[in-house]
Amino acid sequence: MEGCLQMKISSKLMLFFCGVVALFVLLAVALLAQTRSVSAGYDALLRQQVRQAQAARVVQVSFKKQVQEWKDILLRGHTPADLAKYSGQFHDEESQVRHGATVLAAAVEDPAGRELLNQFLAAHRTIGEKYQAAYEAYVGNHFDFKLADSMVRGQDRAPTDLFDQVVRRLNDDVTASVAAQQRAVQHARNLALALSGGLLFGLGLAGFVTVSNILGRLGRLKAVSDRLARADIEGLSVDISGPDEIGQFGNSMQGVHAAIEELTRLASDAGHA
Amino acid sequence: MATRLTDFYKQAAQEFGLAGRIKLAMLTKISSEKAASVDDSPENIRIFEQALAQLRSGG
Numbered sequence: 001m002e003g004c005l006q007m008k009i010s011s012k013l014m015l016f017f018c019g020v021v022a023l024f025v026l027l028a029v030a031l032l033a034q035t036r037s038v039s040a041g042y043d044a045l046l047r048q049q050v051r052q053a054q055a056a057r058v059v060q061v062s063f064k065k066q067v068q069e070w071k072d073i074l075l076r077g078h079t080p081a082d083l084a085k086y087s088g089q090f091h092d093e094e095s096q097v098r099h100g101a102t103v104l105a106a107a108v109e110d111p112a113g114r115e116l117l118n119q120f121l122a123a124h125r126t127i128g129e130k131y132q133a134a135y136e137a138y139v140g141n142h143f144d145f146k147l148a149d150s151m152v153r154g155q156d157r158a159p160t161d162l163f164d165q166v167v168r169r170l171n172d173d174v175t176a177s178v179a180a181q182q183r184a185v186q187h188a189r190n191l192a193l194a195l196s197g198g199l200l201f202g203l204g205l206a207g208f209v210t211v212s213n214i215l216g217r218l219g220r221l222k223a224v225s226d227r228l229a230r231a232d233i234e235g236l237s238v239d240i241s242g243p244d245e246i247g248q249f250g251n252s253m254q255g256v257h258a259a260i261e262e263l264t265r266l267a268s269d270a271g272h273a
Numbered sequence: 274m275a276t277r278l279t280d281f282y283k284q285a286a287q288e289f290g291l292a293g294r295i296k297l298a299m300l301t302k303i304s305s306e307k308a309a310s311v312d313d314s315p316e317n318i319r320i321f322e323q324a325l326a327q328l329r330s331g332g
C-alpha cells in the first residue's frame with residue numbers, strides 16, 4: 001500500500017488498467033472453465049444415464065411386442081404362413097429383449113438396478129421355456145389355443161413388473177443426476193458471481209482511493225496556485241510533496257513561492273532604503 | 274539562527290546581484306527571511322551549496 005502511494009500517477013493509472021484487463025481475463029477464463037465443466041457434466045449424463053434409460057424403454061417395448069406376438073400366434077397360427085411369420089417375430093423380439101437386458105445389466109452401475117435386471121433375465125428365460133412348451137402343445141394339439149394359453153396365462157406379469165421397476169429406477173437416476181448437475185451449475189454460478197463481484201469491488205475501491213487522493217492533492221495545488229496568482233503569499237505554505245507528478249509540481253511551486261517571497265522582501269527593503 | 278544559510282544569500286548577492294538571490298530562493302525553495310529562522314542543518318547546507326554551485330555553473 002505504501003509502495004503504491006509512492007508511485008507516479010502514470011504508473012498508478014497503468015496498474016489500474018492492467019488490473020482491469022487482468023480481472024476481465026480472469027473472469028473470461030473462469031467462465032470458460034465453468035462452461036466446459038457444465039458441458040462435460042451434461043455430456044456424461046447423456047452418455048450414461050439418459051442412454052441407459054432410453055435402452056431400458058426399448059427393451060420394455062420389445063418385451064410387450066414379444067407378448068403381443070405370442071397372442072398373434074395363438075390367434076392366427078392355425079395358418080402355416082402366419083404361424084411361421086408370428087413365430088419368427090416372436091423369437092426376434094425375444095432375442096432383442098434378452099440381448100438388450102444383458103447389455104443393460106453390464107452397463108448399469110447401480111447395484112439394485114443391476115440386481116433387478118438379473119432377476120428379469122432369469123424370469124425371462126423361465127417364461128421363454130414356458131412359451132416354448134405352450135407352443136409345442138399348441139402345434140401338437142391341432143392349434144388348441146385354449147390349452148396353450150392356459151399354460152402361460154399371466155406369466156408375463158412378473159417380468160413386466162420387474163422391468164417396470166428397472167425403467168422407473170433408471171428414470172429416477174436421470175432425474176437425480178439432472179438435479180445434481182443443476183445444483184453444481186448453481187454453485188459454480190454463485191461462486192463466479194461472488195468472485196467477480198469481490199474483485200470488481202476491490203478494483204473499484206482501489207480506483208476510488210487513488211482518484212480521491214489525486215483529486216485531493218490537485219485541489220490543494222490549485223488553492224496554492226490561486227493564492228500565488230493573487231499575490232496572496234502572506235502565511236502561504238506549499239506542503240504538497242511526493243514522488244508523483246503532483247508532488248513534483250508542488251516542489252516546483254515551493255521554489256516559485258520562495259522566489260516571490262524573496263522578491264517581495266527585496267522590494268520592501270528597496271522601499272525602506 | 275541560521276547564519277550559514279544567510280551567508281549563502283550574501284554570497285549570491287555578491288556574485289550575481291539581486292537576480293542571484295531570487296534564483297537561490299527558487300533553487301533552495303527557502304527565502305532569505307526563512308533561511309534566517311531555520312536550522313543550519315547539514316541537509317540545508319548541502320541544498321544551498323548545490324544551489325550556489327548551480328548558479329556558478331550558469332544553471
